[in-house]
């Protein structure tokens with residue numbers, strides 16, 4: 001028998017789903033008319049029927065993965081609308097953005113939603129990654145999902161980067177010129193890689209077309225595929241990581257139905273995110289500078305904010321280290337996080353232990369102090385680039401400062417480990433915190449404390 005699901009039956013239907021879940025039934029839609037239970041059967045392909053109470057608690061995950069999903073949906077929706085009007089050619093791109101903003105009804109709002117969703121997504125993903133790390137969500141059986149997550153993060157960064165150029169204003173043109181220019185410093189492959197990314201030697205018509213195609217076709221397809229894989233792996237691992245309960249009966253008692261307990265919470269988070277982005281975008285416009293002028297570089301010219309930490313590093317350390325060695329080592333280290341031999345696999349507990357929490361506070365303080373001291377010391381007291389002319393630059397302003405800084409950080413972290421008699425989980429966590437905070441300090445410095453000629457300046461005095 002064919003059945004229709006109308007609004008009038010949706011209420012009782014969902015009530016029945018909730019009830020059957022509460023009773024702990026394990027089979028979906030097997031009694032009575034199967035068609036009537038279609039939403040239920042579909043739902044339970046994506047979700048288990050019951051999840052641990054801990055997984056439902058908002059402060060366990062802060063809903064960050066779900067927020068990322070919602071933002072991606074907003075981006076796809078608004079991106080499709082923008083694509084109807086935008087023209088990816090240097091003589092038309094900027095004007096088509098002006099047209100979207102001034103001549104199309106709600107065009108400005110749609111552009112704002114797209115712009116702010118993309119930027120907020122990077123922050124939300126960074127926080128999601130921290131949530132996963134600090135609740136130990138990368139241990140077995142979730143190791144590979146950490147790697148998939150990093151690939152997703154990379155795809156999202158690439159989307160932001162390629163989208164950055166499309167308005168073809170001064171901001172876009174010079175930010176992309178600066179960041180692709182950093183590749184000049186990569187030995188052997190740098191020049192070739194730069195030409196591939198730019199679609200030629202300079203940022204020009206070919207770059208714009210290439211960035212447009214990658215931004216609107218290649219990356220969205222990649223994000224959909226890798227994203228589905230990510231969700232499937234979460235489901236396969238039995239949902240989000242929670243503390244182990246040794247007794248199976250107790251674990252079963254502490255489970256709660258996905259509908260309504262989890263799904264309603266997720267719905268609330270999704271609605272709050274959408275409302276926030278829509279209101280924020282109605283109040284604050286996405287930036288748009290003058291039309292791109294390849295002959296007039298702004299001063300200072302800065303990379304997009306999510307890469308700006310690297311630009312700050314470039315001011316202090318030889319390019320071979322700041323653009324190649326350090327980023328490659330750090331990304332490799334991040335990929336390997338789940339595959340380190342840890343003292344134990346105690347996932348689901350924030351910061352692993354009380355010891356881990358206290359060590360973390362010391363690591364944050366030390367990273368802020370070390371990085372600020374390095375930046376100020378280099379600016380005002382000891383400039384490695386000029387102070388040691390007898391050494392080749394790659395040694396004098398590269399290897400040497402890196403060894404000094406890493407040595408000082410290593411001594412501090414070893415003293416911390418000894419002081420707290422830390423195990424390997426706590427030690428790795430402190431190192432991770434130290435490096436993450438360092439990158440955040442570099443980013444903030446370059447974003448807000450660099451003025452004309454990239455000299456240090458107060459944000460209000462630039």
Ligand code: HEM
Pocket residue numbers: 061063064065066068069072125128129132135137138142145146147148149150152153156227230234237239240241
């Ligand atoms: C487009 C990007 C991403 C989306 C949409 C996404 C979405 C999600 C969602 C919905 C979950 C379930 C729990 C939660 O809400 O936290 C999750 C879990 C997870 N994510 Fe992501 N994620 C993304 C990127 C990342 C990144 C950058 C990483 C880390 C490098 C990562 C690693 C993980 C891992 C390991 C889990 C399982 C953790 C656990 O079981 O507690 N994800 N993700």
